[in-house]
Amino acid sequence: MHEEVLERIRERRWKPGDAIPREDELAREFGCARGTVNRALRALAEAGILDRRRRAGTRVALHPGGKATLDIPIIRREVEARGQTYSYALKIREDAVPPSAIREAMGLRRDDPTQRVLSVHSADGRPLAIEDRWINLAIVPMAAKADFTRISANEWLVTHASYTHGDIAFSAQAASDAEAALLHIDPCVPVFVIDRTTWYKADAVTTVRLTYAPGYRIHTRL
Amino acid sequence: MHEEVLERIRERRWKPGDAIPREDELAREFGCARGTVNRALRALAEAGILDRRRRAGTRVALHPGGKATLDIPIIRREVEARGQTYSYALKIREDAVPPSAIREAMGLRRDDPTQRVLSVHSADGRPLAIEDRWINLAIVPMAAKADFTRISANEWLVTHASYTHGDIAFSAQAASDAEAALLHIDPCVPVFVIDRTTWYKADAVTTVRLTYAPGYRIHTRL
Numbered sequence: 001m002h003e004e005v006l007e008r009i010r011e012r013r014w015k016p017g018d019a020i021p022r023e024d025e026l027a028r029e030f031g032c033a034r035g036t037v038n039r040a041l042r043a044l045a046e047a048g049i050l051d052r053r054r055r056a057g058t059r060v061a062l063h064p065g066g067k068a069t070l071d072i073p074i075i076r077r078e079v080e081a082r083g084q085t086y087s088y089a090l091k092i093r094e095d096a097v098p099p100s101a102i103r104e105a106m107g108l109r110r111d112d113p114t115q116r117v118l119s120v121h122s123a124d125g126r127p128l129a130i131e132d133r134w135i136n137l138a139i140v141p142m143a144a145k146a147d148f149t150r151i152s153a154n155e156w157l158v159t160h161a162s163y164t165h166g167d168i169a170f171s172a173q174a175a176s177d178a179e180a181a182l183l184h185i186d187p188c189v190p191v192f193v194i195d196r197t198t199w200y201k202a203d204a205v206t207t208v209r210l211t212y213a214p215g216y217r218i219h220t221r222l
Numbered sequence: 223m224h225e226e227v228l229e230r231i232r233e234r235r236w237k238p239g240d241a242i243p244r245e246d247e248l249a250r251e252f253g254c255a256r257g258t259v260n261r262a263l264r265a266l267a268e269a270g271i272l273d274r275r276r277r278a279g280t281r282v283a284l285h286p287g288g289k290a291t292l293d294i295p296i297i298r299r300e301v302e303a304r305g306q307t308y309s310y311a312l313k314i315r316e317d318a319v320p321p322s323a324i325r326e327a328m329g330l331r332r333d334d335p336t337q338r339v340l341s342v343h344s345a346d347g348r349p350l351a352i353e354d355r356w357i358n359l360a361i362v363p364m365a366a367k368a369d370f371t372r373i374s375a376n377e378w379l380v381t382h383a384s385y386t387h388g389d390i391a392f393s394a395q396a397a398s399d400a401e402a403a404l405l406h407i408d409p410c411v412p413v414f415v416i417d418r419t420t421w422y423k424a425d426a427v428t429t430v431r432l433t434y435a436p437g438y439r440i441h442t443r444l
Contacts, residue, residue, distance in 0.1 A: 006381050043384050068390055070290040072444065159228050162265050166444030168290055172394030172414040172436075190412030192394040198444065214394075222294065222388030222420065 001030055001040040009049065009060055018060050020050070068220045072168075072196075074155050075121045075129060075210075084123040088152050091182070092118035098134045105197055106136060106204035113137040115144065117153040120182050126213070127183045133208040139200055154208070157198075163205050166198035170218070175211070183213045192216045223252055223262040231271065231282055240282050242272070290442045294390075294418075296377050297343045297351060297432075306345040310374050313404070314340035320356045327419055328358060328426035335359040337366065339375040342404050348435070349405045355430040361422055376430070379420075385427050388420040392440070397433070405435045414438045 008014045020026075023041065027034040041058060044050045051061040079086040096116050098108065108114065114134050121129045133153050135143045140161045148156065173193045180187040191214060197207040230236045242248070245263065249256040263280060266272045273283040301308040318338050320330065330336065336356050343351045355375050357365045362383045370378065395415045402409040413436060419429040 009381065049381060068292040068294060068388075070292055070442070072290060159231065159271060163444070166290075167441065168444055169439045169441050170392055170414070171439040172412040172434075174412050190394040190396050192392070196444070212394075217391045217393040219389065219391050220292070222385070222390055222418070 001026075001032060001036055002043060004030065005040060005044060006049070014060050019056075020058050020060065022057070068222050070218070070220050074158050075131070076152065076155055079121070079123040079128065082123070085125070087122045087125065088119060089122070090117070090119045090149050092116060093148055095137075102134050102207055106134065106207050107202075108136065108204065117148055119148070119152055121152065121154075128213055128216070130179055130182050130211040131208060132211070133206060135206045136204050139203045139205050153206075157206055161198075161200075161205050163198040163200050166196055169195045171195070173211070179211050183211070185214060189214055192218070223248075223254060223258055224265060226252065227262060227266060228271070236282050241278075242280050242282065244279070290444050292440070292442050296380050297353070298374065298377055301343070301345040301350065304345070307347070309344045309347065310341060311344070312339070312341045312371050314338060315370055317359075324356050324429060328356065328429050329424075330358065330426065339370055341370070341374055343374065343376075350435055350438070352401055352404050352433040353430060354433070355428060357428045358426050361425045361427050375428075379428055383420075383422075383427050385420040385422050388418055391417045393417070395433070401433050405433070407436060411436055414440070 005020075014020055021029070023034055023037045027037045030037070041050060041052070045052045045058070049061055050058050052058045073081070076086045076088070094116055096114065097103075097110055098106070098114055098116070103110070113136075115137055117131070117133045117135065119131050120127050121131060131152065131154055135153065135157070137144055140157070142160060143153075143156070146153075146156050146160070171193050172190050174188045175183065175185060175191045177187045179191065180189065183191070185191075192212040194210040194212075195208075196210070198205045227242075236242055243251070245256055245259045248259045252259070263272060263274070267274045267280070271283055272280050274280045295303070298308045298310070316338055318336065319325075319332055320328070320336055320338070325332070335358075337359055339353070339355045339357065341353050342349050343353060353374065353376055357375065357379070359366055362379070364382060365375075365378070368375075368378050368382070393415050394412050396410045397405065397407060397413045399409050401413065402411065405413070407413075414434045416432040416434075417430075418432070420427045
């Protein structure tokens with residue numbers, strides 16, 4: 001039964017998104033008990049092959065392979081959760097026009113008020129991550145008065161600015177000369193990078209590149 | 223109101239996981255309308271600062287910063303979804319004893335039957351990812367008979383093996399000589415790596431290292 005259902009999906013007789021027949025219909029077709037059908041479909045749903053919804057019935061899953069949920073913690077909390085001592089240093093803070101790639105990602109014009117905040121987060125005195133951030137002051141005007149020498153922009157924004165959604169990308173990059181100097185590593189060493197832009201409805205709130213020291217891993221569960 | 227709540231959380235008078243007072247109590251304490259309190263708490267819950275549950279009441283969130291959901295697609299589907307042509311080549315398939323780090327990650331002994339399957343997934347003829355995988359044949363005996371020259375182990379397992387949970391880690395690594403040769407890149411170039419072990423209850427089903435060609439990014443939404 002299990003095998004037969006997989007065969008139909010692999011042969012694309014049942015395509016991703018298609019509703020499959022009801023359990024009683026399948027039981028009749030395969031000449032087996034409805035309980036057998038139910039068990040097979042449940043196992044396939046657990047494996048992410050089928051998508052079972054109370055009202056919409058059972059469909060072939062659009063994205064088999066599973067889903068993972070990632071927590072995006074404040075960096076200070078992440079460090080403290082590992083039992084390490086957190087510290088933080090503000091390196092650059094200036095009202096400036098972002099480079100065109102950043103303006104494009106945030107949907108901003110040259111004359112929109114933006115502030116750049118670049119800082120380094122450390123764990124047990126060793127640099128852990130560079131936070132290179134642009135803040136849209138039209139959406140978060142209070143940020144202009146925040147004391148980023150005492151609280152990181154990362155933490156200030158999480159606790160002060162609302163957002164409706166965000167885009168995140170993870171990648172591996174070679175450390176630039178400037179990044180290498182801030183992280184106390186050699187240039188070109190592989191570093192883990194998180195690019196994140198958060199939005200409040202149609203307006204970008206902030207965009208940040210987090211560049212992590214070698215050895216950093218993101219863990220999650222499937 | 224919003225500010226006052228944030229202040230208490232920052233000063234840790236209300237700590238992560240703590241239940242906060244009921245809306246009517248807060249309204250009385252702050253001398254404001256209950257609607258004002260409700261709006262402030264709702265905004266803070268949206269921002270991930272507070273955790274509101276119907277029965278358990280409102281608590282300070284354990285992990286503010288938000289959650290992202292990652293789809294883990296079959297590699298073939300991911301390539302085809304970008305409109306590219308997928309191809310796949312099996313490089314190594316052997317019954318072998320995994321190195322101790324793999325045995326430890328999978329909780330296996332030296333004499334547990336395991337199979338190694340190493341293959342390269344390509345998009346438009348260019349290597350995209352190396353799949354270096356170990357399969358626990360005690361849990362998925364059918365894998366011994368699968369034709370991995372025709373279907374990748376990645377896709378075969380998603381459609382044939384059930385799992386209950388998995389661990390995933392993302393990191394940036396320098397390509398080894400062997401990886402560089404398979405990906406047609408220079409050694410030491412930064413590559414994005416996904417390490418994943420999937421489990422069926424207490425037994426490891428499979429563990430895989432996916433090493434992606436330079437330029438690969440994982441995108442998701444917050």
